[in-house]
Amino acid sequence: xxxxxxxxxxxxxxxxxxxxxxxxxxxxxxxxxxxxxxxxxxxxxxxxxxxxxxxxxxxxxxxxxxxxxxxxxxxxxxxxxxxxxxxxxxxxxxxxxxxxxxxxxxxxxxxxxxxxxxxxxxxxxxxxxxxxxxxxx
Numbered sequence: 001x002x003x004x005x006x007x008x009x010x011x012x013x014x015x016x017x018x019x020x021x022x023x024x025x026x027x028x029x030x031x032x033x034x035x036x037x038x039x040x041x042x043x044x045x046x047x048x049x050x051x052x053x054x055x056x057x058x059x060x061x062x063x064x065x066x067x068x069x070x071x072x073x074x075x076x077x078x079x080x081x082x083x084x085x086x087x088x089x090x091x092x093x094x095x096x097x098x099x100x101x102x103x104x105x106x107x108x109x110x111x112x113x114x115x116x117x118x119x120x121x122x123x124x125x126x127x128x129x130x131x132x133x134x135x136x137x
Contacts, residue, residue, distance in 0.1 A: 018111070022104045029097030033090045040086030047083060099128050 069088060077085025102125045109118040 018104065018108045022101055022108070025100055025104060026097060029093065029100065033094035033097065035090075036093060037087055037090030040083050040088075040090055043081070043086060044083035047081075095132070099125070099132070102128060 071092070074085050074088045074092065078089050102121060106118060106121045106125060109121055
């Protein structure tokens with residue numbers, strides 16, 4: 001005869017499995033972003049921002065300088081081996097990591113039939129998307 005402990009409850013739908021995947025996404029996302037940024041920094045030190053070494057690090061981080069940070073520009077620069085664009089790609093991956101976590105949390109709450117938490121998390125997700133796309137400005 002199997003006796004269940006009164007405080008033990010069965011795993012909810014989407015329970016520990018999805019929660020573990022959410023934690024993996026955070027860990028792996030941060031590690032990937034850090035690796036990409038590190039590669040970009042090494043290339044920046046070795047070759048300079050565009051490969052020619054004509055621009056200093058101070059000029060890159062200068063607040064007066066404006067840089068285009070559209071995904072298409074970043075990807076084009078990454079394909080060309082531009083160190084600054086590689087660093088930007090790493091930062092973009094770092095930003096998308098918690099956004100992905102919020103999206104996965106929406107699914108988790110929906111599977112658990114937690115309507116209030118699903119709606120609140122969905123609102124947070126939409127706010128993040130508006131902020132990232134520039135629609136909220």
